Amino acid sequence: MAGIGQAADQSGVSIETIRYYERSGLVPKPLRTAAGHRNYSGQDIGRLRFIKRCRDLGFPLTDAQSLLGLTDGSMTTCAEAKEIAESQRMAVQAKITQLQKIETALLRLTEQCSDSANSCPILLELLADE
Amino acid sequence: MAGIGQAADQSGVSIETIRYYERSGLVPKPLRTAAGHRNYSGQDIGRLRFIKRCRDLGFPLTDAQSLLGLTDGSMTTCAEAKEIAESQRMAVQAKITQLQKIETALLRLTEQCSDSANSCPILLELLADE
DNA sequence: CATGACACCTGTAGCCACTCCAGGTGCAAG
DNA sequence: CTTGCACCTGGAGTGGCTACAGGTGTCATG
Numbered sequence: 001m002a003g004i005g006q007a008a009d010q011s012g013v014s015i016e017t018i019r020y021y022e023r024s025g026l027v028p029k030p031l032r033t034a035a036g037h038r039n040y041s042g043q044d045i046g047r048l049r050f051i052k053r054c055r056d057l058g059f060p061l062t063d064a065q066s067l068l069g070l071t072d073g074s075m076t077t078c079a080e081a082k083e084i085a086e087s088q089r090m091a092v093q094a095k096i097t098q099l100q101k102i103e104t105a106l107l108r109l110t111e112q113c114s115d116s117a118n119s120c121p122i123l124l125e126l127l128a129d130e
Numbered sequence: 131m132a133g134i135g136q137a138a139d140q141s142g143v144s145i146e147t148i149r150y151y152e153r154s155g156l157v158p159k160p161l162r163t164a165a166g167h168r169n170y171s172g173q174d175i176g177r178l179r180f181i182k183r184c185r186d187l188g189f190p191l192t193d194a195q196s197l198l199g200l201t202d203g204s205m206t207t208c209a210e211a212k213e214i215a216e217s218q219r220m221a222v223q224a225k226i227t228q229l230q231k232i233e234t235a236l237l238r239l240t241e242q243c244s245d246s247a248n249s250c251p252i253l254l255e256l257l258a259d260e
Numbered sequence: 261c262a263t264g265a266c267a268c269c270t271g272t273a274g275c276c277a278c279t280c281c282a283g284g285t286g287c288a289a290g
Numbered sequence: 291c292t293t294g295c296a297c298c299t300g301g302a303g304t305g306g307c308t309a310c311a312g313g314t315g316t317c318a319t320g
Binding site (some may be wrong): 046050053054056057058067070071073078081082085086088089092093095096099100102103105106107109110113119120121122123125126127129 | 176180183185186187188197200201207208209210212214215218222223225226229230232235236237239240243249250251252253255256257259260
C-alpha cells in the first residue's frame with residue numbers, strides 16, 4: 001500500500017492530478033490511513049497508470065474512463081476498444097491536417113517577411129480588407 | 131457604424147466572443163447608441179478581423195494583442211512580428227510532431243487489434259506493468 | 261521533550277478561449 | 291397590442307489540470 005506521493009511516482013500522474021481525478025469521479029476513492037492519508041493498492045496505481053497512458057495517447061478523460069470500463073475482459077470489449085481508438089486516431093489526424101495548413105501559412109508569411117521591406121507583410125496580410 | 135450582429139458577420143467573430151474580447155480588454159469598448167447598444171466603426175471591425183486571422187493561425191490571444199499593438203507601422207515592428215510568427219511556427223511544428231507520434235502509436239494499436247484475439251491488445255498494452 | 265523538515269490534508273481560485281443560459285430592454289411591423 | 295427580433299447584463303460551465311493558503315501528521319535529530 002502506498003501514499004499519494006508514491007502512487008504519483010509509480011503512475012506518472014501528479015499528486016494534484018490524482019486528487020483531481022478522485023474529485024471528478026474518474027477513479028474510486030482510495031482507503032485512508034488512521035491519519036486520514038490516502039492509501040493506494042497496486043490495483044489503484046495500475047488504474048492511474050492506465051489513465052496516464054490514455055492521456056499520453058491524447059484520449060480525453062471520458063474515453064479513458066470508457067476504456068477503463070472495458071478492462072473486465074469480456075468478449076465484445078475488443079471491438080469497442082478498437083472503435084474508440086480508431087475514432088481517436090481520426091481526431092488526431094484531423095488536428096494534424098489542420099496544424100499543417102497553419103504551419104504552411106505561417107511559413108509563407110515569415111518568408112515574405114525576410115524581404116525586410118518598409119511595411120511588414122505579416123501585419124499587412126492580417127490587416128487586409130478581405 | 132454597425133451593431134454587434136453586423137460586426138460579428140463582417141469579422142467572423144461571434145457575438146459572444148466579441149463581448150468576451152471586450153470584457154477581457156483585448157478590444158476597446160465601442161461607442162453605444164442611445165438605447166445602449168454597442169456601435170462599431172469600420173476600424174473596430176478591422177481589429178476584430180485581425181484578431182480572427184491571428185486565431186485562425188493558432189496564435190494565442192496574447193500574441194494577437196501583441197501583433198495588433200505593432201500595427202502602428204513603425205520601422206522595428208516587422209522584426210518583432212516576424213519573431214512572434216516564427217515562434218508560433220515552432221510551437222505548431224512541435225505540436226504536429228507530438229501528434230504524429232501519437233497517431234503512429236494509435237495506428238499500431240488498432241492494427242494489432244484486427245487480429246481479434248481473445249484478449250484485446252489495446253487494453254492489454256494500456257494495462258501493462260511497464 | 262522540543263524543533264524542524266517533510267508529506268499530506270482541505271478548499272478554493274486561476275488558466276485558456278470561449279459558449280451558453282436566464283431574464284430583461286428596445287424597437288419596428290402587422 | 292402583440293409578436294418577434296436584436297440586443298443587453300451577469301453568471302455559470304467546459305477540459306484538464308495547476309497553484310495556492312493555511313492546516314495536520316510523522317519522523318529524525320538535538
